Amino acid sequence: MPTxxxxxxxxxxxAGAKAAETLREEGFDGRMVIVAAEPERPYERPPLxxxxxRGEAGREKVYVHExxxxxxxxxxLRLGRSAVDLDPEGxxxxxxxxxxxxxxxxxxxxxxxxxxxxxxxxxxxxVLLLRTVAxxxxxxxxxxxxxxxxxxGAGWIGSEVAASARQRGLEVTVVEPLSxxxxxxxxxxxxxxxxxxxADHGVRMLTGTGVEAFEGDGAVERVRTTxxxxxxxDFVVVGVGVEPRTRLAEQAGIATGNGVxxxxxxxxxxxxxxxxxxxxxxxxxxxxERLRVEHWANALHQGPVAARAMLGGRDSYDLxxxxxxxxxxxxxEYAGYAPDWDRVVFRGDPATREFIAFWLSGDRVLAGMxxxxxxxxxxxxxLIRARVPVDDGRLxxxxxxxxxxxxxxx
Ligand SMILES: Cc1cc2nc3c(=O)[nH]c(=O)nc-3n(C[C@H](O)[C@H](O)[C@H](O)COP(=O)(O)OP(=O)(O)OC[C@H]3O[C@@H](n4cnc5c(N)ncnc54)[C@H](O)[C@@H]3O)c2cc1C
Numbered sequence: 001m002p003t004x005x006x007x008x009x010x011x012x013x014x015a016g017a018k019a020a021e022t023l024r025e026e027g028f029d030g031r032m033v034i035v036a037a038e039p040e041r042p043y044e045r046p047p048l049x050x051x052x053x054r055g056e057a058g059r060e061k062v063y064v065h066e067x068x069x070x071x072x073x074x075x076x077l078r079l080g081r082s083a084v085d086l087d088p089e090g091x092x093x094x095x096x097x098x099x100x101x102x103x104x105x106x107x108x109x110x111x112x113x114x115x116x117x118x119x120x121x122x123x124x125x126x127v128l129l130l131r132t133v134a135x136x137x138x139x140x141x142x143x144x145x146x147x148x149x150x151x152x153g154a155g156w157i158g159s160e161v162a163a164s165a166r167q168r169g170l171e172v173t174v175v176e177p178l179s180x181x182x183x184x185x186x187x188x189x190x191x192x193x194x195x196x197x198x199a200d201h202g203v204r205m206l207t208g209t210g211v212e213a214f215e216g217d218g219a220v221e222r223v224r225t226t227x228x229x230x231x232x233x234d235f236v237v238v239g240v241g242v243e244p245r246t247r248l249a250e251q252a253g254i255a256t257g258n259g260v261x262x263x264x265x266x267x268x269x270x271x272x273x274x275x276x277x278x279x280x281x282x283x284x285x286x287x288x289e290r291l292r293v294e295h296w297a298n299a300l301h302q303g304p305v306a307a308r309a310m311l312g313g314r315d316s317y318d319l320x321x322x323x324x325x326x327x328x329x330x331x332x333e334y335a336g337y338a339p340d341w342d343r344v345v346f347r348g349d350p351a352t353r354e355f356i357a358f359w360l361s362g363d364r365v366l367a368g369m370x371x372x373x374x375x376x377x378x379x380x381x382x383l384i385r386a387r388v389p390v391d392d393g394r395l396x397x398x399x400x401x402x403x404x405x406x407x408x409x410x
Pocket of ligand 1: 014084323
């Protein structure tokens with residue numbers, strides 16, 4: 001009988017890499033294996049639509065750890081290998097080459113994959129998705145070649161790709177069925193700010209229309225929209241959201257539903273199996289419901305919480321959701337969770353592109369976004385967490401320090 005414990009991490013993204021780091025930091029001295037379908041050691045994805053895509057940052061910038069880190073910490077990397085079968089009762093994981101690994105604790109960090117559009121021409125050459133560094137390399141080659149691009153979907157990925165392509169001098173048309181970019185998260189008022197930013201940079205923004213087909217002889221040559229327009233292009237980038245990769249968990253009989261269902265300690269309903277990052281739909285103590293967050297900070301912080309849970313810790317993951325985006329010279333941070341709100345209050349004029357927007361329900365702040373205003377996100381997060389009543393006038397007044405609106409100042 002082996003006396004050494006084995007921890008296995010399925011998925012070599014940010015959540016998996018940070019979990020591995022924490023396991024060692026917290027003193028886990030057993031066997032550790034990361035199974036990663038991509039041929040790269042764990043890396044971070046945000047640069048793939050920004051500086052890496054534009055060729056302003058090299059490959060070394062994206063990795064979570066130096067190459068030697070894994071050997072130095074006795075972490076076995078199985079790169080380019082997929083886990084295909086998980087048996088939680090027998091505590092056994094099988095890889096695509098038949099290798100079986102017995103484990104004591106297993107963490108699912110299988111992430112998410114881009115949705116494809118189920119329309120004619122979706123498989124034509126030049127219809128691109130963006131998730132991996134290989135995808136970003138392929139897209140960068142298209143940017144290098146120049147010409148014109150159609151971006152389908154003005155969510156975060158689509159908006160950032162449109163910005164990067166414009167910055168590289170391409171002609172860019174964005175097709176978005178909603179009325180403004182990023183409408184689902186930001187709503188019409190703040191989404192309009194982003195519409196204007198793109199328009200100012202020369203992006204042709206076709207909102208309120210969808211895509212019916214991609215057409216071309218072997219390679220995409222044009223996009224046909226649902227309102228009958230034909231858009232000639234050299235390539236297309238589809239950014240219409242992602243789906244959590246739950247197949248392994250589902251096949252193992254682990255509870256899923258918009259991701260792998262986990263409690264606030266990131267534990268699944270299968271003993272010894274945990275989940276973190278984009279794939280985890282985790283009970284959130286602050287909101288008393290499950291949230292699945294598809295953002296960098298969530299992967300960064302959930303990985304360590306899951307690792308501590310694997311070692312028997314009882315930390316809860318209760319951070320206010322947070323993400324950032326950079327488009328042209330406009331940087332932003334958004335914190336909070338606002339599925340519905342009744343009004344938006346601005347501190348500063350959105351037209352100057354240096355402002356804070358707050359989403360409120362009743363007299364509580366649900367979310368806040370600082371645009372080209374820095375070092376305020378922690379204070380905004382404290383305000384959201386405190387759930388104290390706030391006055392719209394004081395919230396909007398730049399002379400009232402945000403700290404005064406929070407729990408201590410209120
Ligand atoms: C282009 C791009 C830009 C982004 N920009 C931002 C940003 O500006 N701000 C922000 O907050 N967030 C951003 N994000 C989101 C952020 O990158 C993700 O939230 C984060 O990558 C999630 O990390 P993860 O480890 O949970 O999953 P992932 O990064 O998806 O990693 C999961 C890994 O698991 C592997 N895997 C899956 N199934 C298996 C299996 N069965 N066996 C073995 N391996 C498997 C996958 O191949 C993948 O490598 C961006 C994402 C992309 C794609």
